[in-house]
Amino acid sequence: MIQLAVLDMAGTTVTDDGLVERAFTAAIGAQGIDQGMPEYDRMIDYVRATMGESKITVFHALVETEDTAQQANKAFETAYASLVDEGHCSPIDGAEDAIRQLKAEGIKVCLTTGFAETTQHRILSALGWEDLADLTLCPAQAGRGRPYPDMVLKALLDLQADAVANVAVAGDTAYDMTTGIRAGAGIVAGVLTGAHGKQQLAAAGATHVLESVRDLPGLLLDRKLEK
Structure with missing residues (x-):
């Protein structure tokens, strides 16, 4: 039972409704990687393939240093929370x-x-x-x-x-x-x-x-x- x-x-x-990708785009943009860049395409493909995984783990796989991963994850969480507050949830x-x-x-x-x-x-x-x-x-x-x-x-x-x-x-x-x-x-x-x-x-x-x-x-x- x-x-x-x-x-x-x-x-x-x-x-x-695409909120994860929108928040990721904002987070990685803060690291100087924007849509249209080859590095962005590689990263967003990885994000899509690992949907469901812990987000800090995803950033650990995408960027080179712990500090950068933590910064990117914080930016992601902030962007996602803002989208939630705007009613996209x-x-x-x-x-x-x-x-x-x-x-x-x-x-x-x-x-x-x-x-x-x-x-x-x-x-x-x-x-x-x-x-x-x-x-x-x-x-x-x-x-x-x-x-x-x-x-x-x-x-x-x-x-x-x-x-x-x-x-x-x-x-x-x-x-x-x-x-x-x-x-x-x-x-x-x-x-x-x-x-x-x-x-x-x-x-x-x-x-x-x-x-x-x-x-x-x-x-x-x-x-x-x-x-």
Whole structure:
């Protein structure tokens, strides 16, 4: 029986609408790398390929020094937060109802992100979701971000699920799938509302691919009835 659902935010429960790329463009522009430059094209391709990964980890891979990575990550978080404050943030259709349905059935919910804690709380505040989930986590609170299993395992410990097999993970990227597989989650569900398509999600180990997170309660509750 699934006791805990660990859900990604941007692209899974929260619309992205290109905000990550827009914030990245602003952040890397502060380092003197602008759209149209070959270096920018290389970097944005990497950002797209690693959607779902901890953002500071992405910047570590893209720039040469720790100081530059930290500066770029700070600029990214600032730009993303500004976009959220400007109203460029909304829930995936049906996501809030899905979370409430899971909780009504006794399944605890953790919302996870690759952003910093301050940005995560900015998003939750903008949506009025401060008290929606049982737990919210970012990489710094768990140890490491995706594709490592740390956030899933911390959620299991904090919310006291009985076993990793009783955890469902849902996300829109291959990194979300890898995280769920590495954590040993019983269900690792990809959703088609974000960065990666069905083939990428399946290749990364998805046990199920859903049109949207709104379909997750049906999957988990059907499985509960089968048990």
